[in-house]
Amino acid sequence: MTLGTGVGGGIVADGAIYRGAHGFAAEIGHFTVDPRGPRCACGEPGHWEAYASGTALGRMGAEWASAGDAPALLARAGGDPAAVTGVDVGDLAREGDADALALVGEYADRVALGLAALANILDPERIVVGGGLVELGDLLFAPLRVAFEHHVEGRSYRPAVPIVPAELGERAGAVGAAALARTLVGDGGGDGGGDGGGGGAGP
Numbered sequence: 001m002t003l004g005t006g007v008g009g010g011i012v013a014d015g016a017i018y019r020g021a022h023g024f025a026a027e028i029g030h031f032t033v034d035p036r037g038p039r040c041a042c043g044e045p046g047h048w049e050a051y052a053s054g055t056a057l058g059r060m061g062a063e064w065a066s067a068g069d070a071p072a073l074l075a076r077a078g079g080d081p082a083a084v085t086g087v088d089v090g091d092l093a094r095e096g097d098a099d100a101l102a103l104v105g106e107y108a109d110r111v112a113l114g115l116a117a118l119a120n121i122l123d124p125e126r127i128v129v130g131g132g133l134v135e136l137g138d139l140l141f142a143p144l145r146v147a148f149e150h151h152v153e154g155r156s157y158r159p160a161v162p163i164v165p166a167e168l169g170e171r172a173g174a175v176g177a178a179a180l181a182r183t184l185v186g187d188g189g190g191d192g193g194g195d196g197g198g199g200g201a202g203p
């Protein structure tokens with residue numbers, strides 16, 4: 001999955017990208033977690049993306065700043081809560097600000113909620129996370145792993161699912177697209193590379 005402006009996804013099963021019957025599979029950001037929730041970029045209310053994207057982290061930060069719960073964050077945004085972005089929250093968390101760290105923790109829990117739901121359906125071998133938010137490193141991954149274990153079904157019976165940063169980082173989408181192009185051109189029907197995963201980046 002990718003955590004950036006939106007939430008993107010790709011499912012690799014048995015070494016191949018799973019595309020669904022019509023090529024629309026793995027739009028993992030667009031399932032409803034709260035029908036009365038905030039509107040998603042796609043127009044529907046309460047999709048997971050509206051809680052788990054970097055944009056959503058910025059919106060949470062704006063809410064906290066507006067309520068007086070994150071003074072340093074408000075100051076960073078020049079005193080205007082509406083100007084708070086996910087990047088502001090991330091930067092401040094890396095500087096050790098307690099409010100920003102708490103925001104990232106709550107954000108991680110929302111990401112984990114959706115990942116646990118997907119894991120309940122797909123039972124993945126591993127979950128690879130790319131996108132801009134990965135730059136937060138363990139500030140994000142540590143609470144994410146804890147929250148995921150808390151939310152996933154049958155956690156005391158199933159093997160732990162590794163949740164790891166994408167090795168190709170921000171380049172994963174471009175590398176995956178190039179690998180796909182190579183298979184489309186068809187150099188003798190080779191498989192074109194099972195490590196290009198993570199195709200289909202989010203909006």
Ligand SMILES: [Zn+2]
Nearest residue numbers: 030040042047
């Ligand atoms: Zn949506």
